[in-house]
Amino acid sequence: xxxxxxxxxxxxxxxxxxxxxxxxxxxxxxxxxxxxxxxxxxxxxxxxxxxxxxxxxxxxxxxxxxxxxxxxxxxxxxxxxxxxxxxxxxxxxxxxxxxxxxxxxxxxxxxxxxxxxxxxxxxxxxxxxxxxxxxxxxxxxxxxxxxxxxxxxxxxxxxxxxxxxxxxxxxxxxxxxxxxxxxxxxxxxxxxxxxxxxxxxxxxxxxxxxxxxxxxxxxxxxxxxxxxxxxxxxxxxxxxxxxxxxxxxxxxxxxxxxxxxxxxxxxxxxxxxxxxxxxxxxxxxxxxxxxxxxxxxxxxxxxxxxxxxxxxxxxxxxxxxxxxxxxxxxxxxxxxxxxxxx
Amino acid sequence: xxxxxxxxxxxxxxxxxxxxxxxxxxxxxxxxxxxxxxxxxxxxxxxxxxxxxxxxxxxxxxxxxxxxxxxxxxxxxxxxxxxxxxxxxxxxxxxxxxxxxxxxxxxxxxxxxxxxxxxxxxxxxxxxxxxxxxxxxxxxxxxxxxxxxxxxxxxxxxxxxxxxxxxxxxxxxxxxxxxxxxxxxxxxxxxxxxxxxxxxxxxxxxxxxxxxxxxxxxxxxxxxxxxxxxxxxxxxxxxxxxxxxxxxxxxxxxxxxxxxxxxxxxxxxxxxxxxxxxxxxxxxxxxxxxxxxxxxx
Numbered sequence: 001x002x003x004x005x006x007x008x009x010x011x012x013x014x015x016x017x018x019x020x021x022x023x024x025x026x027x028x029x030x031x032x033x034x035x036x037x038x039x040x041x042x043x044x045x046x047x048x049x050x051x052x053x054x055x056x057x058x059x060x061x062x063x064x065x066x067x068x069x070x071x072x073x074x075x076x077x078x079x080x081x082x083x084x085x086x087x088x089x090x091x092x093x094x095x096x097x098x099x100x101x102x103x104x105x106x107x108x109x110x111x112x113x114x115x116x117x118x119x120x121x122x123x124x125x126x127x128x129x130x131x132x133x134x135x136x137x138x139x140x141x142x143x144x145x146x147x148x149x150x151x152x153x154x155x156x157x158x159x160x161x162x163x164x165x166x167x168x169x170x171x172x173x174x175x176x177x178x179x180x181x182x183x184x185x186x187x188x189x190x191x192x193x194x195x196x197x198x199x200x201x202x203x204x205x206x207x208x209x210x211x212x213x214x215x216x217x218x219x220x221x222x223x224x225x226x227x228x229x230x231x232x233x234x235x236x237x238x239x240x241x242x243x244x245x246x247x248x249x250x251x252x253x254x255x256x257x258x259x260x261x262x263x264x265x266x267x268x269x270x271x272x273x274x275x276x277x278x279x280x281x282x283x284x285x286x287x288x289x290x291x292x293x294x295x296x297x298x299x300x301x302x303x304x305x306x307x308x309x310x311x312x313x314x315x316x317x318x319x320x321x322x323x324x325x326x327x328x329x330x331x332x333x334x335x336x337x338x339x340x341x342x
Numbered sequence: 343x344x345x346x347x348x349x350x351x352x353x354x355x356x357x358x359x360x361x362x363x364x365x366x367x368x369x370x371x372x373x374x375x376x377x378x379x380x381x382x383x384x385x386x387x388x389x390x391x392x393x394x395x396x397x398x399x400x401x402x403x404x405x406x407x408x409x410x411x412x413x414x415x416x417x418x419x420x421x422x423x424x425x426x427x428x429x430x431x432x433x434x435x436x437x438x439x440x441x442x443x444x445x446x447x448x449x450x451x452x453x454x455x456x457x458x459x460x461x462x463x464x465x466x467x468x469x470x471x472x473x474x475x476x477x478x479x480x481x482x483x484x485x486x487x488x489x490x491x492x493x494x495x496x497x498x499x500x501x502x503x504x505x506x507x508x509x510x511x512x513x514x515x516x517x518x519x520x521x522x523x524x525x526x527x528x529x530x531x532x533x534x535x536x537x538x539x540x541x542x543x544x545x546x547x548x549x550x551x552x553x554x555x556x557x558x559x560x561x562x563x564x565x566x567x568x569x570x571x572x573x574x575x576x577x578x579x580x581x582x583x584x585x586x587x588x589x590x591x592x593x594x595x596x597x598x599x600x601x602x603x604x605x606x607x608x609x610x611x612x613x614x615x616x617x618x619x620x621x622x623x624x625x626x627x628x629x630x631x632x633x634x635x636x637x638x639x
Contacts, residue, residue, distance in 0.1 A: 098535075
């Protein structure tokens with residue numbers, strides 16, 4: 001159903017299910033998620049809080065916290081199935097082939113080591129080089145991420161640096177390993193806009209020049225539009241739509257994506273901000289059929305009874321909706337969103 | 343070197359390592375620590391130079407000079423066998439400080455790694471270990487110490503081991519508690535995500551971050567160790583006579599308090615109190631100094 005582009009595919013996730021076994025019941029945080037990332041491309045992963053974005057990332061590097069568990073699925077990175085690797089192999093893959101950038105950069109740095117030291121250790125681990133070589137390499141990395149006066153800053157502790165500075169350090173650390181795959185989990189939340197733009201430029205530059213792939217997790221559609229080539233939209237643990245950025249933004253096919261885009265603030269058009277009515281469903285008791293039907297302005301009986309399958313909606317563009325698949329014949333009008341809030 | 347500006351700048355302007363500079367900087371701002379350190383340093387110097395400071399041999403009896411009150415010849419007087427109290431107090435510093443420091447180090451060496459591991463892995467092992475500790479801690483510590491020493495005999499090493507054994511659960515508990523929160527931190531997750539195996543994550547990244555309360559507790563426990571050692575000796579179960587030790591010296595003078603020979607118990611008691619005070623003041627200050635999160639104060 002999706003066009004196969006093997007040569008370019010770096011990461012392929014197939015039928016990933018990650019469940020959390022809690023007291024209240026089983027939470028299907030990631031439910032049958034499949035996608036592929038291409039080399040040199042940045043793919044945005046968007047969705048509301050609790051839609052399973054971060055858990056998807058944790059599943060890829062196999063660091064899902066208990067009581068969570070990857071129940072089913074395959075993750076192929078550069079021809080290697082990560083789900084069948086031993087834990088020891090996985091430890092060499094983390095950091096070497098896959099790097100992560102976290103939100104809240106200051107909290108993601110160890111407060112007891114200087115930032116130079118922390119970058120240096122990653123390099124020592126990767127290259128197996130001596131401490132002094134790694135130290136000077138670390139300073140170079142800090143210069144590469146445009147930290148002013150890197151020699152001096154290398155000796156600073158995380159709390160002595162600003163949030164933006166810490167995020168650059170995180171980026172430097174993540175990129176110093178020259179990873180095949182860079183997972184950025186909301187790396188710009190909490191940074192001010194100018195710094196945000198710089199960090200994004202940095203990520204884009206490094207991904208393009210190194211030919212690696214980047215999975216960029218965010219709920220900021222503006223960032224996605226600016227940075228990414230492709231978008232994956234998740235809702236309640238499922239991928240509801242994925243495709244090229246331009247197409248998703250110009251002609252979103254899934255009602256949820258339409259709602260997301262309609263609810264972004266536009267200064268150029270004088271219209272009230274619309275919202276998607278209702279809230280993200282309770283993860284333990286997901287609605288029957290299409291999980292989005294209770295909030296969908298176009299929902300009909302079929303949506304409640306039967307779960308829609310992924311269907312093609314354009315070139316490299318798939319979505320999960322009965323209306324797109326033609327099972328329900330109905331127009332999806334953009335006005336539906338503004339009407340809801342009026 | 344000036345005390346102005348942030349520690350970061352201090353570290354770059356001069357030759358001293360930043361850690362030491364921060365230490366000195368904090369020290370100047372905190373007089374109770376200064377007093378604590380001064381007292382401890384004073385005792386450490388006494389312990390080192392005991393042979394030079396003592397006027398008499400601490401274990402040679404002199405029956406011609408029993409119950410002498412404090413004088414120029416015997417600064418703190420003598421006891422019933424003619425031991426010079428001053429010289430014995432000086433030498434007892436060696437014994438008591440050795441017991442205090444060795445027992446604290448031993449308790450830390452057991453409690454910290456065990457607390458880190460059990461806090462990190464939690465689960466069944468953690469449950470069982472904590473219930474065993476609960477059982478041990480349900481005993482009054484001094485009774486436990488008495489029972490062990492009474493059963494196994496009297497020696498300095500046994501006293502040290504017993505005190506360490508009484509103290510290690512408190513280190514284990516604080517490190518375990520810290521570990522439980524630190525292992526969920528973003529930097530732990532970040533460290534895992536760059537491929538650190540569990541053992542390196544625990545011992546290199548997490549345990550050092552769990553040491554703040556340990557640093558504050560160590561001197562407190564050292565002071566407490568002196569009290570326990572003295573208490574054991576006081577009831578005749580600690581360091582065997584004639585080794586000079588504050589507790590046993592206080593015990594020697596108990597009879598003299600009513601008959602007027604107050605100095606036999608008074609001077610060792612005063613010294614022990616001063617030492618414990620020093621450790622307590624130090625404990626309070628160390629917490630501020632070694633905590634890098636409060637550096638910018």
